[in-house]
Amino acid sequence: MLKAYKYRIYPNQAQKVQIAKTFGCCRFVYNQTLAYRKETYEKENKSVSKTDCNNYCNRKLKKEYEWLKEVDKFALTNAIYNMDSAYQKFFKEHAGYPKFKSKHDNHRSYTTNHTNGNIAADFEGGKVKLPKLKEVRAKLHRKFTGQIKSATVSQVPSGKYYVSILVETAHEEMAHTDHNIGIDLGIKDLCITSDGKVYENPGTIKKYERKLKRLQRQLAHKEKRSRNYYKKKKQIAVCHEKITNTRKNYLHKITHEMISENQVIVSENLQIKNMVKNHHLAKSIHDVSWYELTRQLCYKAEWNGRMYIKVDTFYASSQLCFVCGYQNAETKDLAVRKWICPVCGAGHDRDVNAAKNILAEGLRQIA
Ligand SMILES: [Zn+2]
Secondary structure, rough: EEEEEEEEEEOOOOHHHHHHHHHHHHHHHHHHHHHHOOOOOOOOHOOOHHHHHHHHHHHHHHOOOHHHHHHHHHHHHHHHHHHHHHHHHHOOOOOOOOOOOOOOOOOEEEEEEEOOOOEEEEOOEEEEEEOOOOOEEEOOOOOOOOOOEEEEEEEEEEOEEEEEEEEOOOOOOOOOOEEEEEEEEEOOOOOOEEOEEOOOOHHHHHHHHHHHHHHHHHHHHHOOOOHHHHHHHHHHHHHHHHHHHHHHHHHHHHHHHHHHOOEEEEEEEHHHHHHHOHHHHOOOOOOOHHHHHHHHHHHHHHHHHOEEEEEEEEOOOEEEEOOOOOEEEEHHHHOOEEEEEEOOOOOEHHHHHHHHHHHHHHHHOOO
């Protein structure tokens, strides 16, 4: 099974220059081979394969532009293959025609392949070995074992560098458990489980969101392209990253816990678009978190032999009494947090009852 391990890296000045050069050369090769492909098609009505494009790069571009030889060759080939996938997508899925990459593109990365130990992680020394860069200082917070396949070096808008190492790892299956849970995705809290466990939205995110708003207001008052303008922009990028990283780390912790402890995990199949129409809810919808939560549950369940099911939103999970099945229309009102079933007398917490119904529905569907 292939797994990616992402680490922050701290290149020195010379390494930064080499990385920037590689980004530039990859962009150049991407654009040149895309143009070559386009031209050949327009002039000769001939289609060109990715191998042709790679040969064009090796035989023509590298002769004409000697500096292309100064960067990692796999990075260039992968840039060409990326161009090819964008091109294939255009044909097969009728996506947009591949665009030429701009210098101002915020997404800077390149991928290199493993061969003869050119990529390695030194967990004791806190270093990663990469082609053309030699040893780069890294924060290796997680160990891995297995065969390295490739490494992707990237730089985010705030200026930080990362490496994502793709590793073929042996799969260790989790022990089977008889415990299952239903999850009710909440508004105030992130989610509530059928066990009554509440996962709150991390307060740090709210703090950063307030800070982000403040920075964005400040940016509006700066003169465009002034030094202070770029300073603010960088602060905004850092703040965005903090929000994204905090959210991801928190969700990884939650989904890991849910997957470890349960065999079947059931949640609503949220049609976020539909919910956004409701203006009152729109503001508090943590659609990004929900989307990420369900995405993580999905692949982690698959990795670990667990079952993750999404049940229909049309199912009135918060209205049905979990015990007797009575439908209580009064709970349509979101303000009703606790209620007692008028038929069987069971006391319910709104969200836990919903989560129990969601679990029951999921189990019914697989039975
Ligand atoms: Zn009841």
